[in-house]
Amino acid sequence: MSRRCCVVLVPAPFQGHITPMLQLGAILQSKGFSIVVAHTMYNAPDPLNHSTFTFLPLPDEVVDFDNTYMNLLNILDTININCKSRFQGYLVQLMENVELHGEVVCVIYDAIMNFVDDVGNGLQLPTIVMRPFNCAHLRAHRYVLGLRSENCLPLPESQMEETVPDLHPFKFRDMPLLSNEIPDRIFKFLKTAHTIGSSCAIIWNTTDEIENHHLSILREDFQVPIFSIGPFHKMAPPTKTSLVEEDNNCIDWLDIQAPNSVLYVSLGSIVSMDDKELIETAWGLINSEQPFLWVIRDISVNVAKFNSQMPDGFLEIIGDRGCIVKWAPQKTVLGHSAVGGFWSHCGWNSTLESISEGVPMICRPDFGDQLINARYVTDVWNVGLKMEGIVDRENVEKTVRRLMVSVEGNDMRKKAAEMKHKCQESVREGGCSFRRLNELTEFISMLSS
Template sequence: MLNLGSILHSKGFSITIAHTQFNSPKPSDNPDFVFLPISDGLSYSDLSSKGIVDFISCLNINCKEPLLESLTPMIDEKQQLKELPCIIYDEYMYFAEQVAHLLKLPSVILSTGSAANLLTYYAFPRLQKDGFIPFQDDMALDMVPELHPFRFKDLPFRFKDLPGASSENLDALSKLIASARDTRSSSAMILNSMEFLEQSSLIQLKQQCRIPLFSIGPMHKIASASSSSLLEEDSSCISWLNKQGHNSVIYVSFGSIASVDAKELTEMAWGIANSKQPFLWVIRPDPDNGAEPTDWLPDEFKVTLGERGYIVKWAPQQEVLAHTAVGGFWSHCGWNSTIESISEGVPMICRPCFGDQKVNTRYISHVWRNGFELENDLERGKIERAIKRLMVEKEGEEMRQKAVELKEKTEVSIKKGGSSYNSLNELVELITSV
């Protein structure tokens, strides 16, 4: 959302960011924006106890009135200037669309995932009606009818994969998915994707949602250089990367939400060490108690680490992936990480945890073929083999070549005359007209 604000600001729009108290951005990082904090009544412990589905539902209930109260005086002021705003909202924050409707303002959806992921949402009612949802474990590897190339295990709404989710909240999940795919009151939808990357999915999605779609990705490459990270970045790793060989480093990061336990962390440590590859590893502190996960690492591992590895709490990922020393990315495959890796031509080892990460992994491994999935339990021997497969073997070199081709196509799409370039100009025209 911050990247999109930066892009639209460069096109002459004034930008106000309405945000919750939870995970709030730093206004100092984006001095050109007006920031509008709204009360949400939630904490990180609520996320742990409620789970993602209930947490998002609570956000939508709690934030509707505060946003309405905050926007009403702004609308009165803008009416006098004849500059009524357009509300752009995250697909899961559907309370913003309800507020836009009450205030008689145009609204535009920002879908922060892939087009392919959205298509699974449109398939949800059919799969539920046909008795496929919730599906049983013995169906995991079966292909989903009319939803190529997905198996049931690749769908983003498998209950046991969602933190805090259970079969009891099927109704809550159904409502959330229904709200995320409801486009009836919106003027358009923005996607952080590219036409060449998801052409087939975008065509199908347009038929489903029946509003204009604007694929203007990768947005982080179009936006200004100001940071959009909500976590403090440790840039000391760049100096370490400067000392490493070309394409020699495996970068390991599972994003800002996904986590591993102490046993998995130990297996990862020895698998990475035994691969003999230089590595940059992001290990976040435990958000519940502030404990350092590095304390769980074996002492012998720390001794053998030497200069061959570097560990940080959070990395400037876009800068890391663009560095010539980075030759592979072991990722949870959230959409931001996926699109950032594609933009820099870095092949991937995929370890999805939940939600759209599984959808993205399926495309990486079976459609774009710029990476492969590390399946089942994390075990040091399997991890070692996976890293060597990507970093030093012929198959990894073929994936790297695929990744480079995707990078080149990405660069074409954002240049003048490219699909994302043209789509952005069309978006600006639409917002101005509504």
């Protein structure tokens, strides 16, 4: 790169969005770009974990919002209103003081931070959309938006198990937001988030190796360059992205476990368990007689009730066979030789991290893209099981044993190893993501010429 170029990143303030954006920043910095991150005060990343980035806080006035799914839109509405003016001011300063970070060549923003494209367009600064979910999820959302515009919702229950036209093998039950109870403003927000405005390209945390069909369709639909350079975490230099302090002591526990013996249980940063499901899950894990590493976040469960309903000496009962932490270094855990399965909510980051390490999954999707991701895992890649029906101790025990010790589970482990190989090939020199990254680097460098 003959001149110093600066890329400004604007992540959305949720773990599943911040993680890929910071990873993308590390990728682009390794290619010679200077990185500025304009972020909300709400769920702000820790600058100490990224000493070579410049961080610019955006006052957002997000106060006393609970981080639950149905409240996310309220948070985003507040952010998209309150951050716009300060962000514009930051960009003007950066563009006027080229000697500080180099020439600002573009802004890369999370698709749900829709104020960014308006600001970039007004300043005649190129913008690029970063999509942290998979391509199938976007196509599913667009399909549902079409049904809504044609007044075809709600669908009859009898149709829910049918395969969606042009989206095989996804079923209507996998589609996001099919309920007629979803407010109009959510559909309006999603419609905005699924367009690209004046943006000149899209960056996707996926790879042609696993989503070639959907990527081909979307490249025709959008008519702008699409750079599929995932999995980001395999392309990026090591970087800390967690908003929660990780308990690394669990790695010492994993070190003394047998290969492929441990089930890792973590439902992400937003999904929660009710009291009954928590207790039933605990008993199911105990009764399965399989070693487990379980992430239980204080904010996601009623810890006091959990402790009161477990028998005296609960930790003694599980002994060395179980390890419970508040948060774990997930990529390290999934890459550990002792881990043979992952019980997950199936967020896209978690799904990519799991298949990248060849770890089969138990899927317990809850909302959003998780249903689509779970269908990928169980019916497309055949590397996991879905937790069907009621989550009680018998069901948990049966499903855990199916994945961890049955012939069926062993077959899934072999298929997961094949998925790992595909991801490895994609990011190696000559692979799809490797080539797309080189194309992206050239594309960004030429934006100001």
